[in-house]
Amino acid sequence: MIRRPNQTRTIILLVAPAFIFVLVFFVLPLVFLLSQSVLPEEGGFTLTGYFDFFQSRVSRIVYVRTLKLGLIVTGICVLMSYPAAFVLARMPARRRSFLMSLVILPLMTNAVARTFAWLIILGRRGMINQTLLSLDLVEHPVRFIFTETAIVLGLAQLFLPLMVLPLVSAMENIPDDVLEAARSLGANRLTTFLRIVVPLSSDGLVLGATLVFTGSVTAFVTPAILGGSRLLLMSTLLRQKAVILFDQHAAAVVAVVMIVTTLAVNLLLRVFRVQQT
Amino acid sequence: MVSRWMYLSLVILYGFLLGPFIIIFMASFGANATMAFPPQGFTLDWFTNVFETSQFIDSFWISLQLALLSTIVSLIMGMPVAYALTRFQFAWAGMVETVFSAPILVPGLVIGFAMLNFFVLLGDMHVMTGLFIGHTAILFPYSVRVISASLRNLDPYVEDAAVSLGANRLRGFLLVVLPNMQAGIAAAFVLGFITSFNNVPVSLFLSGPGVTTLPVSMLSYLEYYFDPTIAALSTLLVIFTVLLVQTAERILGLSQFV
Numbered sequence: 001m002i003r004r005p006n007q008t009r010t011i012i013l014l015v016a017p018a019f020i021f022v023l024v025f026f027v028l029p030l031v032f033l034l035s036q037s038v039l040p041e042e043g044g045f046t047l048t049g050y051f052d053f054f055q056s057r058v059s060r061i062v063y064v065r066t067l068k069l070g071l072i073v074t075g076i077c078v079l080m081s082y083p084a085a086f087v088l089a090r091m092p093a094r095r096r097s098f099l100m101s102l103v104i105l106p107l108m109t110n111a112v113a114r115t116f117a118w119l120i121i122l123g124r125r126g127m128i129n130q131t132l133l134s135l136d137l138v139e140h141p142v143r144f145i146f147t148e149t150a151i152v153l154g155l156a157q158l159f160l161p162l163m164v165l166p167l168v169s170a171m172e173n174i175p176d177d178v179l180e181a182a183r184s185l186g187a188n189r190l191t192t193f194l195r196i197v198v199p200l201s202s203d204g205l206v207l208g209a210t211l212v213f214t215g216s217v218t219a220f221v222t223p224a225i226l227g228g229s230r231l232l233l234m235s236t237l238l239r240q241k242a243v244i245l246f247d248q249h250a251a252a253v254v255a256v257v258m259i260v261t262t263l264a265v266n267l268l269l270r271v272f273r274v275q276q277t
Numbered sequence: 278m279v280s281r282w283m284y285l286s287l288v289i290l291y292g293f294l295l296g297p298f299i300i301i302f303m304a305s306f307g308a309n310a311t312m313a314f315p316p317q318g319f320t321l322d323w324f325t326n327v328f329e330t331s332q333f334i335d336s337f338w339i340s341l342q343l344a345l346l347s348t349i350v351s352l353i354m355g356m357p358v359a360y361a362l363t364r365f366q367f368a369w370a371g372m373v374e375t376v377f378s379a380p381i382l383v384p385g386l387v388i389g390f391a392m393l394n395f396f397v398l399l400g401d402m403h404v405m406t407g408l409f410i411g412h413t414a415i416l417f418p419y420s421v422r423v424i425s426a427s428l429r430n431l432d433p434y435v436e437d438a439a440v441s442l443g444a445n446r447l448r449g450f451l452l453v454v455l456p457n458m459q460a461g462i463a464a465a466f467v468l469g470f471i472t473s474f475n476n477v478p479v480s481l482f483l484s485g486p487g488v489t490t491l492p493v494s495m496l497s498y499l500e501y502y503f504d505p506t507i508a509a510l511s512t513l514l515v516i517f518t519v520l521l522v523q524t525a526e527r528i529l530g531l532s533q534f535v
């Protein structure tokens with residue numbers, strides 16, 4: 001490490017430009033947003049915005065629905081990723097790096113394109129309805145779009161890579177010897193998986209779950225396309241209040257509730273990590 | 278240890294992850310305009326339609342400029358921060374790290390909304406400037422983290438050696454450190470570019486009349502039309518991304534930074 005007398009000055013010079021940028025262009029607007037949520041245009045400090053939000057049936061339903069779908073999506077992602085991540089982590093490096101790049105690929109494509117596919121699959125004349133109709137299982141097309149199921153499917157597909165990546169990197173660090181030891185001491189596959197692999201990869205699991213959950217409760221594109229105004233989540237509610245109802249005060253309240261929710265989840269993650277070490 | 282049904286889980290995972298892409302791909306060549314599945318016939322009309330829709334072409338250029346500009350600026354400003362964090366020990370390093378990872382913790386939609394209220398409505402800022410500022414801010418976490426990782430892999434004594442041999446700090450950085458960080462910088466660039474190019478939440482509120490990014494204009498197209506044009510455009514974007522990511526992965530091993 002470099003030590004010299006004017007070190008503090010050097011550090012300040014290095015950090016200052018970007019720091020000031022973030023402070024002025026990122027922190028300041030958020031402070032303004034916070035003030036908007038407690039200072040309505042009529043003037044005076046008030047918390048009625050928050051009372052209104054939690055007393056209104058509609059926004060309570062939307063908030064609970066957002067959290068509920070976030071939990072379901074996280075659960076689905078955990079179930080789908082866990083065994084698959086284990087297989088990936090045990091693979092020869094060459095094959096694994098190819099398969100991992102296929103996991104990353106969807107992350108690098110925009111959400112509109114990825115959500116659009118679900119319209120083709122779930123639409124009135126989409127894949128599933130055509131199949132159901134041709135098998136005479138239903139008489140009329142079933143409405144899948146604008147349902148919670150559609151949003152859950154869309155979000156799970158969107159955020160699955162964020163669960164797979166940290167799980168694989170956590171499982172890569174489990175030595176083969178540990179697994180062999182468990183097996184030779186008489187544990188069957190399931191026991192080894194549950195009692196050795198799961199505890200040793202809990203770091204990756206918690207990180208992945210945090211990313212998927214916070215991603216799901218704040219995502220906009222998927223609920224906008226697959227839920228529309230009929231099935232609002234927090235993000236689409238924020239958009240509706242701001243753009244359609246022009247109620248900046250109420251929109252600011254929704255925005256602050258979204259920030260607090262994601263920060264709380266991230267704080268839980270930090271607590272978990274401290275306990276681990 | 279890896280049993281046969283565990284391989285099945287791999288099939289399910291990849292089917293779910295990549296299936297939608299195959300469906301988009303098939304739909305973009307289908308002749309029927311109503312998006313029925315399976316598509317009938319074969320046509321390239323939807324691709325022609327993409328290039329004839331000025332909304333897409335205009336917003337593509339805006340997205341491209343925006344992604345290049347904000348990535349470059351966030352890298353130039355983020356690099357000194359990463360350097361300070363990896364080469365010096367100071368009491369408020371943790372605070373600096375928190376500030377620069379904050380844009381990832383705050384929902385993108387909220388960032389866009391807050392910036393719209395503060396800069397565009399209150400400060401009368403130009404729409405494009407607002408978009409540029411928003412995108413640059415959300416890219417800092419990526420550029421600082423990736424550049425820091427690449428700096429940590431470089432032995433600080435190499436640089437000290439250059440300095441002890443008479444180079445000043447800046448010369449040492451430009452001639453010794455920078456050439457050794459090429460891979461990290463390129464990875465940060467690709468990651469930043471893609472993050473900005475695909476962003477919807479931040480751009481949504483900050484877009485204005487005539488100034489819209491490509492993903493946002495795709496979203497608003499979907500509000501009025503439901504035809505395979507979006508599928509064709511998505512196919513083009515996937516091909517573009519695959520080429521970009523595969524090139525980066527082959528040259529740099531991008532996945533180690535994600």
